[in-house]
């Protein structure tokens with residue numbers, strides 16, 4: 001275990017006030033190759049975590065970043081690390097000339113995959129190579145990529161250890177390490193794996209740790225493995241995003257599905273994630289929404305890795321309207337700028353409420369989070385109120401009656417587990433816009449911060465639009481934001 005120095009200096013170096021005008025990427029000492037990739041991604045100004053962390057990472061300091069997925073933290077660590085690695089850039093075919101120099105550890109396969117896609121994108125005009133390894137799929141293609149030589153390796157801990165043991169991954173030239181979503185890694189029980197992996201790495205390195213919260217366990221991890229880290233915070237732990245409109249509706253269990261459909265229709269929402277508390281519930285609900293005529297995919301722990309990536313991909317491309325997900329399966333997913341999230345079930349764990357609604361209103365966009373509350377949920381709602389330190393207003397929900405007067409006769413072999421009211425409702429009137437056509441050009445544009453105002457995510461509340469909820473824009477073209485076509 002490396003004898004890291006004590007955590008002396010945890011002040012921010014040159015802190016950027018939240019109210020300062022958003023800084024532009026070209027104000028940074030980044031190579032034109034990286035700036036070009038950033039410009040092509042459509043980013044114009046830095047998000048707060050980027051403005052704060054990039055100069056510190058460029059200066060060679062260890063960082064403890066309190067930032068959730070959705071704040072732009074991937075670029076905050078990838079860009080300066082790529083910049084520092086550019087001195088090793090070369091076009092040689094020899095694997096020996098491309099040793100692993102940066103290692104990014106992530107808790108879930110999905111997050112690892114997303115980080116890898118981002119790194120590839122930011123490095124696309126350089127000769128630096130990157131690859132990702134995670135469990136649940138064949139090791140062979142990963143082995144080939146590792147053996148060919150990569151400068152940046154993104155990995156989940158378990159699979160990385162398999163590759164280390166098989167001698168596919170050699171980590172003795174690692175200069176930079178990122179522990180992404182470190183709190184989640186500890187929650188999942190990866191601490192022993194992390195400790196083993198870190199023991200293989202050179203002591204003389206730069207280490208960055210990102211976590212949504214700084215629990216005592218996270219602080220202990222930082223004390224053991226980081227050297228005089230600079231703490232960078234962009235949002236209070238457990239703070240809910242200010243640009244998310246949070247609604248709580250009182251409904252009965254039987255009315256929940258109809259309520260979701262009604263809200264989608266009334267708000268003209270094209271896509272949403274629907275969170276449930278159980279794997280079985282997710283599978284069942286996804287099938288029911290399909291029967292209602294909504295294109296639906298399920299994301300839960302009983303699905304194979306391949307199926308999960310396929311569901312996510314279909315959703316990102318706009319081929320699927322609803323993604324029904326459990327907390328574990330959805331953790332850390334970059335489904336940024338999603339217009340709406342539904343809590344079909346109030347989460348058992350109040351912290352999951354914060355994570356769920358963090359799927360919408362990301363990187364400056366606005367969003368809607370609807371929680372469907374039944375009479376049995378009082379205790380769970382109380383837990384959320386205590387966590388976010390706010391009294392929640394639970395509104396009654398008026399369900400439109402779309403049922404035809406005389407329902408068609410049911411055949412005997414109809415599945416009688418479904419409530420009759422659900423079965424005879426017509427399919428929803430709204431349809432998804434075709435993914436290739438943008439309904440609202442605003443959502444084809446990446447986040448743009450005005451030079452003279454507070455960051456967009458703080459301004460959203462102050463700019464209500466007539467006739468609409470203040471921070472809901474209809475018919476968002478999500479697919480393009482997510483990199484789909």
Ligand code: AMP
Nearest residue numbers: 043047069070071072073074336363447
């Ligand atoms: P992350 O927190 O790294 O998962 O990033 C969340 C989303 O924000 C990703 O889809 C990024 O592509 C996007 N993003 C990152 N930085 C910026 C930026 N400066 N401007 C606009 N979008 C960004």
